[in-house]
């Protein structure tokens with residue numbers, strides 16, 4: 001799909017979210033490198049536009065289930081930056097009072113229902129959220145983000161099959177960054193694509209260039225409208241690439257040099273900027289958006305650093321909806 005078929009205000013909103021993600025990811029990597037922050041971090045550089053376009057197609061109270069590599073999804077869904085950063089840093093002011101940490105970010109107020117560390121485990125949860133919405137008739141759509149590696153886990157097949165059978169309002173968003181940890185997708189899959197696996201379960205399945213904002217947004221909108229109209233789930237296989245290693249500190253030696261260079265030459269962030277400039281959006285408008293994002297990220301990082309850690313005695317609080325221990 002050509003960019004001129006998507007409204008430039010929509011593309012600008014995608015750029016705004018992309019800028020926040022881009023600058024937050026850079027800042028996390030910088031702070032870990034300098035020793036200011038000691039956390040396990042899964043970089044999202046290269047996958048920003050995909051998440052920004054997907055979440056722009058949602059309403060604020062639609063649901064999101066994501067994974068440890070989830071910063072881009074969380075920011076794009078609208079989780080406020082300060083408590084998000086504080087949770088990554090394990091601070092009391094975080095979304096889960098510092099007790100979830102980087103792999104377990106939850107913020108239901110923004111629709112972010114859960115972030116999981118076990119590969120594929122969010123998929124049946126998302127199917128359950130879809131069932132809850134269908135039963136309640138609340139009109140909400142659940143997006144479930146996961147990587148290509150997760151599609152080899154049993155939970156993927158169970159969740160997709162049930163969502164298809166019960167016609168649930170769920171979007172299975174496979175962010176195919178071509179590597180599961182250190183292993184190339186081709187070495188783990190009997191099918192060439194993830195999308196064709198969905199076809200076997202009778203679920204509407206599409207494969208798109210996730211790094212193209214207009215194409216990704218169009219696929220996201222169609223899937224949201226399809227789900228909202230009661231027509232059931234969609235599996236979107238969004239092609240992308242991660243520019244850094246699996247986890248921060250992994251030099252990514254298993255990625256052939258030429259493959260990484262080609263991916264970086266097609267960096268989705270400057271690509272979106274170029275597309276906006278071609279639509280007569282001025283460079284200063286885009287610079288202002290970047291400057292605003294940098295400021296928000298700096299403020300969030302300072303907020304996280306200056307917040308205190310939860311105390312040991314708080315360990316058992318916030319676990320159940322009703323406290324049962326004094």
Ligand SMILES: Cc1ncc(C[n+]2csc(CCOP(=O)(O)OP(=O)(O)O)c2C)c(N)n1
Pocket residue numbers: 069117118119120146147148149150151177179180181246
């Ligand atoms: C059930 C399970 N098996 C193995 C792991 C170890 N592990 C963590 S991340 C990962 C790779 C998953 O790759 P993918 O689903 O493609 O997501 P990506 O990290 O590329 O975003 C693995 C094998 C795990 N966390 N859970």
